[in-house]
Amino acid sequence: MVKISKDRASIEAISGNVDKNALINNNYFVSGKLHGIDGISYMEKAEPISYEKLISMEGIPAFFKEFKLDFLVDGKIIETIDFNYGDSLSLIEFPEIPPKDGYYSRWEEVDMEDLIFDTEIHGEYIPYLTVLESKVKRDKVLSTILVEGLFTDEDTLNVEKVEDVEEFEIEKGTLLEQWAVNIPEDGANHRNIRYLPPNTKGKLQVYVLSNGKWTKTKSQWDGKY
Structure with a gap:
């Protein structure tokens, strides 16, 4: 599972450096946009697979199956919601931001459709x-x-x-x-x-x-x- 927030060059799903004649195999990734290596995906070397196939593989770490939506205010988590891969949470009720004298508050806008990564939503205080x-x-x-x-x-x-x-x-x-x-x-x-x-x-x-x-x-x- 690949998430890239910033990029400059050579942006692909499999990262790292190898010698020219090195053997590359058993690299799998879940992404609908990226390719494996240098713009190309290779069967059993740098291969895109579905999320369902990924989590069915033997020995897959548990954190690939667990997703959390965290609500943070002033850098502290005030509530966490567990969700499944691909869930849409646009209809959930957001927690109340603790009041602060002289300020009003609101949650930042985040796309809550088709969530496939752990997600954070930050509350902010704005002076009245x-x-x-x-x-x-x-x-x-x-x-x-x-x-x-x-x-x-x-x-x-x-x-x-x-x-x-x-x-x-x-x-x-x-x-x-x-x-x-x-x-x-x-x-x-x-x-x-x-x-x-x-x-x-x-x-x-x-x-x-x-x-x-x-x-x-x-x-x-x-x-x-």
């Missing part, structure tokens, strides 16, 4: 994104809306300026603009939202629509937001 920026920008420079939280690299902050604004009673002044903000769920009950207003004079007040009612919310300046 603590701020999401809207793609909508003020004067094509700064994002109009920023949201703080714990987000993944697959999360997107979707915002849209409301053209058909909903009028409601405000304490003082006139309505400047309305934005619809769709924030990815991260389990937080409360969050900080930063809003970049257009250049305008006067004191700004921020209202939030909650349960069908517009309510004035506490706000303070943080730089330009």
Whole structure:
């Protein structure tokens, strides 16, 4: 059984050096792609055979019949699944990666069809994104809306300026603009939202629509937001 991860030259199933007139025999291998020696397979010398024939040969080591799928996190095995040659494990349930403060996690993508070698799947920790920026920008420079939280690299902050604004009673002044903000769920009950207003004079007040009612919310300046 042959598995080659990297190659440069002379890549065949039977490896090693012999003298020109040396006798070569009884070399068998299982491979659907490689040949025996120098691009050629030879009967009873460097011969490709089926896996079933290989494991039926007398004296074959036990490890040729045993296969393991290992799940590793930080270099440590957290679960092992035994499988048979040629099994497909695409429907198995992956173990849960142990939580780590400040990080989310995921398993690397591995082809789980027709497994014929011991296989490792590695879990990785990725730092949370603590701020999401809207793609909508003020004067094509700064994002109009920023949201703080714990987000993944697959999360997107979707915002849209409301053209058909909903009028409601405000304490003082006139309505400047309305934005619809769709924030990815991260389990937080409360969050900080930063809003970049257009250049305008006067004191700004921020209202939030909650349960069908517009309510004035506490706000303070943080730089330009």
